[in-house]
Amino acid sequence: MEIFNAENVVKKFIHTTALDRVSISIPKGSIYGLLGPNGAGKTTLIRIINQITAPDEGSLFFNGKSLHPDHISNIGYLPEERGLYKKMKVGEQVIYLARLKGLSKSEANKKLKYWFEKFEITSWWNKKVQELSKGMQQKVQFIVTVIHEPELLIFDEPFSGFDPINADMLKNEILSLQERGSTIIFSTHNMGSVEELCDHITLVDKGKTLIEGPIDNIRDQYRTDTYEVGFQGDPEKLKNALNKHYELLEINGDNDIKSAKIRLLHHTTDNELISLLLPAVHLVSFNEVYPNMHDIFIKVVNENKGS
Amino acid sequence: MNKIGLIIRREYLTRVRKRSFIIMSILGPLIFAGFMVIPAWMAMSEDQDLKKIAIVDSSNLFMNVIPDTDYLTFEYLYNTKLHDIKENYRKGGYYGVLYISHIVASEPNSVIFYSDKTPNQSTKIHISKAIEEYIRDQKLLAYEIEDLDNILKSVKTRINVRTIKLSDDGSEKESNTGIVMAIGYIGGFLIYMFIFFFGAAVMRGVIEEKVNRIVEVVISSVKPFQLMLGKILGIAMVGLSQFLIWVVSTFLLVTITSTLFFPELNMSPTDRVVAQDIMSTAPAEIETEAASEEMVEIMSALSTLRNIDFGVMLGSFLFYFLFGYLLYAAMFASIGAAVDNETDTQQFMLPVTIPLILSLVVLVNVISNPDSSVAFWFSIIPFTSPVVMMARIPFGVPYWEVLLSMGLLIITFLGMTWVAAKIYRTGILMYGKKVNYREIWKWIRYS
Numbered sequence: 001m002e003i004f005n006a007e008n009v010v011k012k013f014i015h016t017t018a019l020d021r022v023s024i025s026i027p028k029g030s031i032y033g034l035l036g037p038n039g040a041g042k043t044t045l046i047r048i049i050n051q052i053t054a055p056d057e058g059s060l061f062f063n064g065k066s067l068h069p070d071h072i073s074n075i076g077y078l079p080e081e082r083g084l085y086k087k088m089k090v091g092e093q094v095i096y097l098a099r100l101k102g103l104s105k106s107e108a109n110k111k112l113k114y115w116f117e118k119f120e121i122t123s124w125w126n127k128k129v130q131e132l133s134k135g136m137q138q139k140v141q142f143i144v145t146v147i148h149e150p151e152l153l154i155f156d157e158p159f160s161g162f163d164p165i166n167a168d169m170l171k172n173e174i175l176s177l178q179e180r181g182s183t184i185i186f187s188t189h190n191m192g193s194v195e196e197l198c199d200h201i202t203l204v205d206k207g208k209t210l211i212e213g214p215i216d217n218i219r220d221q222y223r224t225d226t227y228e229v230g231f232q233g234d235p236e237k238l239k240n241a242l243n244k245h246y247e248l249l250e251i252n253g254d255n256d257i258k259s260a261k262i263r264l265l266h267h268t269t270d271n272e273l274i275s276l277l278l279p280a281v282h283l284v285s286f287n288e289v290y291p292n293m294h295d296i297f298i299k300v301v302n303e304n305k306g307s
Numbered sequence: 308m309n310k311i312g313l314i315i316r317r318e319y320l321t322r323v324r325k326r327s328f329i330i331m332s333i334l335g336p337l338i339f340a341g342f343m344v345i346p347a348w349m350a351m352s353e354d355q356d357l358k359k360i361a362i363v364d365s366s367n368l369f370m371n372v373i374p375d376t377d378y379l380t381f382e383y384l385y386n387t388k389l390h391d392i393k394e395n396y397r398k399g400g401y402y403g404v405l406y407i408s409h410i411v412a413s414e415p416n417s418v419i420f421y422s423d424k425t426p427n428q429s430t431k432i433h434i435s436k437a438i439e440e441y442i443r444d445q446k447l448l449a450y451e452i453e454d455l456d457n458i459l460k461s462v463k464t465r466i467n468v469r470t471i472k473l474s475d476d477g478s479e480k481e482s483n484t485g486i487v488m489a490i491g492y493i494g495g496f497l498i499y500m501f502i503f504f505f506g507a508a509v510m511r512g513v514i515e516e517k518v519n520r521i522v523e524v525v526i527s528s529v530k531p532f533q534l535m536l537g538k539i540l541g542i543a544m545v546g547l548s549q550f551l552i553w554v555v556s557t558f559l560l561v562t563i564t565s566t567l568f569f570p571e572l573n574m575s576p577t578d579r580v581v582a583q584d585i586m587s588t589a590p591a592e593i594e595t596e597a598a599s600e601e602m603v604e605i606m607s608a609l610s611t612l613r614n615i616d617f618g619v620m621l622g623s624f625l626f627y628f629l630f631g632y633l634l635y636a637a638m639f640a641s642i643g644a645a646v647d648n649e650t651d652t653q654q655f656m657l658p659v660t661i662p663l664i665l666s667l668v669v670l671v672n673v674i675s676n677p678d679s680s681v682a683f684w685f686s687i688i689p690f691t692s693p694v695v696m697m698a699r700i701p702f703g704v705p706y707w708e709v710l711l712s713m714g715l716l717i718i719t720f721l722g723m724t725w726v727a728a729k730i731y732r733t734g735i736l737m738y739g740k741k742v743n744y745r746e747i748w749k750w751i752r753y754s
Contacts, residue, residue, distance in 0.1 A: 014558075014749050014750075014753055047736075049329075050527040052526050052527055052736070053521070053736075069530075076522075077527040079409075079520070079523040079524060079740070081520045081523060081731060082520055082523070082524060083519040083520030083521045084519065084521055085516075085521055086319070088321065089449075094596070096313065097315055097524065097525070097528070100310055100313055100314075100525065100528035101528050144524065160681055
């Protein structure tokens with residue numbers, strides 16, 4: 001079951017085509033990574049989901065129904081460039097923004113109290129935003145995003161500007177929101193956090209979708225048949241054991257337990273590799289090296305550049 | 308509460324709670340009172356310096372011709388050469404020297420006033436009038452008319468034209484031109500000020516949201532147009548509140564002073580003329596005449612004030628303020644959206660401020676010629692009509708002109724808001740880009 005679908009979305013600006021027939025489908029309950037280099041069209045896509053801008057072509061569905069202005073109250077959005085009214089008091093401001101999302105005054109009040117107590121920031125209620133530090137403002141912005149308990153949450157570069165402690169807190173909050181049933185769209189350049197959090201991704205570049213799907217499938221797809229071997233013994237013996245069907249990528253022979261990276265060529269299998277190595281050295285570990293998202297990202301974007 | 312209502316409420320409350328709003332509400336009427344009192348006070352204090360003027364008369368005919376006033380004394384100098392006194396009149400404590408040539412009866416330019424200062428208008432009028440009257444009387448004397456003195460006294464009349472406006476229902480209304488001009492001017496000027504002040508407030512509000520980067524959060528909840536409209540309407544209500552506070556406090560001030568000091572104003576104009584006729588059948592002395600003339604002027608001014616239909620004035624003021632403001636606020640909002648900070652607004656401000664300033668220039672002309680073709684056209688053209696029509700209304704304007712002007716203003720406002728919304732929608736999400744007119748034109752065409 002998907003919470004959001006976009007089919008063949010096209011958005012043109014005066015000078016560029018920001019989105020060129022982009023389709024995505026976001027499974028309910030997932031953390032969905034929206035990746036791509038700067039200017040790829042991520043923010044445009046996010047703005048279309050938020051109904052800030054309308055697409056020129058294509059169809060959009062929220063929970064299977066055609067996207068409608070009422071769906072706004074079911075979406076929470078933390079933009080990359082985010083801010084607050086500097087001269088407004090914190091409590092008043094969050095309640096105002098929550099009511100714009102459709103909460104009643106008393107509901108907003110109740111929920112805001114919950115979050116303020118959770119973050120232990122009740123004393124900020126009557127402070128003006130300009131009196132808060134940047135990190136404190138980020139907490140307030142996070143509350144604004146989630147206070148109306150939307151089904152779909154969109155975070156655009158959420159970790160930029162966060163110190164490690166706040167970033168960790170945010171990460172845990174995102175995971176606990178997912179546990180409680182929210183779906184999260186997560187746009188970022190930070191591949192580490194993608195691997196940590198996302199279960200689905202889409203990679204867009206120059207307005208086109210390059211990869212889409214569950215992250216495990218994608219990593220599977222970009223496997224390079226490379227294995228990391230931990231062993232004890234003479235590295236030379238290991239080298240000699242390999243024939244032309246195997247490529248030795250690197251070898252590290254300084255410690256007691258040595259390691260090597262070996263890639264399989266010509267449809268050989270891991271079992272065959274193991275049986276070659278067993279007589280030569282004492283095997284300690286044998287693992288497949290999965291490509292990380294960073295490498296996949298660079299590889300795919302560079303290939304797209306060539307095309 | 309719907310979303311526009313929430314936005315209006317926020318815009319309104321954050322501004323009304325500001326210290327500057329409270330201060331302006333109190334100071335506003337005082338500043339206006341100051342505008343009116345200070346020039347009068349300055350004019351009076353100027354006259355209070357006693358000025359001594361030396362008279363050099365080459366014909367010796369004008370002895371004691373020019374009477375002294377409260378602030379002017381004239382000293383007739385015998386056997387003094389103009390050349391000598393001109394050099395050292397100040398040592399004698401004189402303000403200036405008045406030279407009357409013997410050819411004065413035939414040559415108008417032969418009376419010369421020497422001073423290092425420029426005398427005010429009333430001094431000049433006082434001198435020329437006295438000499439003119441004296442020469443006229445002397446010329447009449449040459450005809451050797453019997454009983455001339457009495458004839459002259461009895462023909463001497465003073466005229467003060469009072470204008471009384473007749474309405475269709477036959478009721479009479481005192482209409483003092485000076486007061487009507489003043490009201491026209493104040494009305495027009497207030498509208499100009501309100502549009503400028505609150506229009507700029509809209510622009511600053513938009514820039515603030517853009518600079519603070521709150522705008523993207525807000526427009527993920529409401530449509531950009533709702534945000535723009537809510538802001539404009541919220542600030543309009545701030546303006547109206549301010550105005551209401553001013554009107555009420557000024558009204559209280561005027562009512563209290565006029566009932567305390569001028570109870571006779573309750574008579575109708577004709578009653579008063581009749582009453583005066585009876586009193587003034589006997590030739591009055593010049594001094595009391597002058598005093599009562601002043602009194603008549605004040606009374607007519609005050610009674611004009613009371614006779615002005617403040618309902619109509621207030622109604623049309625509110626209309627022109629509201630729609631004039633709405634028209635300009637939409638433009639100001641789109642400027643705010645197009646730029647990244649206030650210093651960049653300059654290049655776009657010009658086309659917005661020029662019609663506003665032009666209407667202020669025309670306003671000065673219109674209050675003296677309220678029915679001229681300049682007045683007509685500028686009160687019909689929507690960009691200047693709020694200020695200019697407001698200045699014309701106290702003089703009485705045909706209904707069709709007012710309706711045409713109002714209709715055009717509403718239509719232009721709708722069109723302008725439509726265009727402004729397009730600029731706004733694109734502009735608020737555009738950062739770090741130097742925007743020019745060509746770019747804005749593209750936004751209007753493509754979005």
